[in-house]
Amino acid sequence: GVLPSAHMKKFKIVFLGDLGVGKTSIINQFMYGTFDPNHQPTIGIDFLSKTMYIDDRTFRLQLWDTAGQERFRSLIPNYIRDCTVAVIVFDITQRSSFLSLDKWVEDVKTERGGDVVIAIVANKSDLLEKRAVSYEEAEEKAKNLNVLFVEVSAKTGNNVKLLFGTLSKYLPGMQ
Ligand code: GDP
Numbered sequence: 001g002v003l004p005s006a007h008m009k010k011f012k013i014v015f016l017g018d019l020g021v022g023k024t025s026i027i028n029q030f031m032y033g034t035f036d037p038n039h040q041p042t043i044g045i046d047f048l049s050k051t052m053y054i055d056d057r058t059f060r061l062q063l064w065d066t067a068g069q070e071r072f073r074s075l076i077p078n079y080i081r082d083c084t085v086a087v088i089v090f091d092i093t094q095r096s097s098f099l100s101l102d103k104w105v106e107d108v109k110t111e112r113g114g115d116v117v118i119a120i121v122a123n124k125s126d127l128l129e130k131r132a133v134s135y136e137e138a139e140e141k142a143k144n145l146n147v148l149f150v151e152v153s154a155k156t157g158n159n160v161k162l163l164f165g166t167l168s169k170y171l172p173g174m175q
């Protein structure tokens, strides 16, 4: 049956990662199926919400974008504090954003301990000719950190639905 949204289970997903890796673009692709190469950094929107229907279950995902806060790292713990999932994005064409992953994962673990689902997302898989981090290296890193790994393109939409479907399977009570 249809539940009023106020009664629906809600899960908070926070998007982390260096400025420019594509956090906002991934959220836009998932929410609206669009990609805008010229979009301006969003200011003033805390989160977007999407109702999911998986295996006869209905629940709501709240997607929290850390738009603009990347440079103000001291604000980030407030976003992480009560999240169920942390999605840490890097750009496969920017090695520095890959090297930042350890720090982002550490921030999440410091705030949440083990009580959180963490996924590393390799974005911009459409830019293969500019790739600076191999799929294998990123997958190995995720394995060593014991976190989920998905490679996506916010531009083409490749694997974006798969990412959210995968995350949904790891939500508490969804197994
Ligand atoms: P954020 O700072 O992490 O939110 O990153 P944005 O979503 O603002 O994206 C930063 C830049 O990368 C923008 O110019 C986007 O158009 C571009 N971008 C984001 N995702 C992709 C992608 O999958 N492929 C390509 N080619 N460009 C992307």
Ligand code: MG
Pocket: 023, 024, 025, 041, 042, 065, 066, 067, 068
């Ligand atoms: Mg952004």
